[in-house]
Amino acid sequence: MIQSLNERGIPYRRMHNLRIAGARLDTCEHVVRHLGALQAQDYHQALWAVGMRTQSATVTDVEKLIEDRKIVLTWALRGTIHCVHPDNVRWMLKHLAPRILAKDERRLEQLELNQEIIERCRQIVYTALGRSQRLARPDLMLLLEEHGIPTDNQRGYHLLWHLAQSGHICLGPREGKQQTFVLLDEWVPSANDLSRSDALALLAERYYASHGPATVQDLAWWAGITLSDARQGIEAAQSRLVSETINGQTYWRADNAHESSAGEGPAVHLLPGFDEYLLGYKDRSPVLRAEHARHIIPGNNGVFMPTIVVDGQVCGIWKRTVKSKGIDIEFKLFAPLRDSEQHIIEAAERYCAFMGLPLAATSFHPME
Numbered sequence: 001m002i003q004s005l006n007e008r009g010i011p012y013r014r015m016h017n018l019r020i021a022g023a024r025l026d027t028c029e030h031v032v033r034h035l036g037a038l039q040a041q042d043y044h045q046a047l048w049a050v051g052m053r054t055q056s057a058t059v060t061d062v063e064k065l066i067e068d069r070k071i072v073l074t075w076a077l078r079g080t081i082h083c084v085h086p087d088n089v090r091w092m093l094k095h096l097a098p099r100i101l102a103k104d105e106r107r108l109e110q111l112e113l114n115q116e117i118i119e120r121c122r123q124i125v126y127t128a129l130g131r132s133q134r135l136a137r138p139d140l141m142l143l144l145e146e147h148g149i150p151t152d153n154q155r156g157y158h159l160l161w162h163l164a165q166s167g168h169i170c171l172g173p174r175e176g177k178q179q180t181f182v183l184l185d186e187w188v189p190s191a192n193d194l195s196r197s198d199a200l201a202l203l204a205e206r207y208y209a210s211h212g213p214a215t216v217q218d219l220a221w222w223a224g225i226t227l228s229d230a231r232q233g234i235e236a237a238q239s240r241l242v243s244e245t246i247n248g249q250t251y252w253r254a255d256n257a258h259e260s261s262a263g264e265g266p267a268v269h270l271l272p273g274f275d276e277y278l279l280g281y282k283d284r285s286p287v288l289r290a291e292h293a294r295h296i297i298p299g300n301n302g303v304f305m306p307t308i309v310v311d312g313q314v315c316g317i318w319k320r321t322v323k324s325k326g327i328d329i330e331f332k333l334f335a336p337l338r339d340s341e342q343h344i345i346e347a348a349e350r351y352c353a354f355m356g357l358p359l360a361a362t363s364f365h366p367m368e
Contacts, residue, residue: 007246010213010286011312017212017253018276019053020269020309028054028062029070029085036206037082037092039279040073043174045272045306046083051354052272059355067173072188074170075161078224081171086188090167095199096224097165104162111155121149121159122168129169129183136178200225200233205254208241211280212253219252221282268343270318270351273306278314288314292334295367308333308347310340316367318348326360327352332367 015021018035025031031053032038040046050071051057065071069086076082076092079100084092108114124147128135135143140160141151149159160181163169172182194202203223208214211222220230234241234252244251271277278284278296287309288296295317296305308316308331316333329348337344345362352359 007286010246010251013213013253014211014277014287015269015309015312017210018280019210020271020277024053024055026055028057028065030054032071032083033085033087034206035210035276036088036203037076037084038276039274040081040083042273043073043179045274046073046081048272048351048354049275050083052269052350057354063173069187072170074184075164077222079161079165087191089170089184089188090191091194091199091202093165093167095194095196097167099226100224101162101165107158111153111158113155113158117149118159118162120147122163122166124149125160125163125169125181126183129181129186132182132186134172134175134180134182136175136180138178140181197232197236200229201236202233204230204233204252205237205240208237208252209254209256211276213244213251214253214281215249215251215283218281218283222280267311268340268347269309270344270347271307271309274304275307277309278304278307287312295332295334308344310337310344315340320351322355322357323360326358327355328361328363329359331362331364333364334367336366 012021019025019031025034028050031050038046038049040049047059047062050062051059062071066073072084072086072089073081074084074089074093075097076084076089077096121144124143125140128140128143137160141156144151144156144159151157151159160169164171167184169181170184170187172180172187174180203225204219207219207222211218216227216230216234219225219233220227223230225233240255241252242255244253278288284293292314294300296307296314297303298305305317306319307314308318315335315337316331318332319330321328321330329351331344341364345359348362349359
């Protein structure tokens with residue numbers, strides 16, 4: 001089925017399908033299942049990414065689901081940390097991680113690591129984490145050092161990353177400010193295996209239901225697969241998808257996706273850093289003007305700032321300062337938005353309600 005697509009409508013429809021605007025979901029677990037995976041390099045921003053898509057969840061609710069193993073944190077897509085539903089962890093790692101690991105040989109050489117060292121590390125970690133144990137990252141690093149495996153210069157982190165990509169470990173709940181690690185076999189229950197064809201179809205279906213309208217290039221970027229695999233996934237799921245065309249480019253969405261339009265639903269949102277609204281697409285131009293990108297990714301170092309979105313467009317960034325009696329939030333805008341300032345403050349109040357603290361102070365500044 002082919003329909004016409006208005007370019008201006010892309011951000012609005014994505015916001016609804018990503019559950020940023022419109023009908024939010026009832027539980028955090030439902031959010032993670034619906035989106036397939038949510039970027040989670042920054043732990044606290046990831047909690048907000050999940051919570052803001054629900055009707056009333058708090059930061060405590062999200063962390064409890066991590067503790068209860070209803071949300072799993074691991075390097076599921078593109079070799080980066082994501083929030084994933086436990087039902088999807090194993091097949092994602094099985095079908096997506098090998099391509100990432102195949103590209104890792106040069107990095108292993110740079111770090112003077114090899115398969116023998118990785119296997120020694122695996123055995124040490126398995127012994128330490130057995131019987132449902134969890135250890136914080138500094139403790140695991142010390143353990144490796146005690147067994148004669150140097151962890152300096154990113155070696156230790158890369159070893160843990162490699163074991164996670166290989167399906168041996170994943171992140172557990174936080175202990176204070178520290179990440180913990182657990183054995184994947186003990187943390188995530190076994191699930192029905194998927195063939196590669198079925199996995200690609202499910203990736204396409206989940207992606208376009210939650211991120212559409214989007215292109216085949218966007219799917220390939222998000223999942224870390226080849227364009228050929230992305231096309232195969234679309235073909236396998238095509239009976240449940242709809243294609244639309246604008247300026248000669250084909251966009252896909254789920255056949256039951258919400259049909260939103262400009263002016264429908266709340267217009268102002270404070271999104272976390274690394275949110276799927278930006279990270280979920282190879283082409284971010286529909287929502288972020290090229291001249292503003294340097295402010296969202298300062299230094300082009302891969303770190304994405306929390307963003308202010310007004311009428312579907314990224315219009316600035318925000319920064320929180322958490323204090324004992326409340327949260328101060330500073331807003332930096334690309335251009336003055338006097339008519340939207342009160343709505344931005346209301347969006348900040350929603351974030352503070354999620355955190356369980358009052359909004360203490362706000363300030364608006366032009367982008368430097």
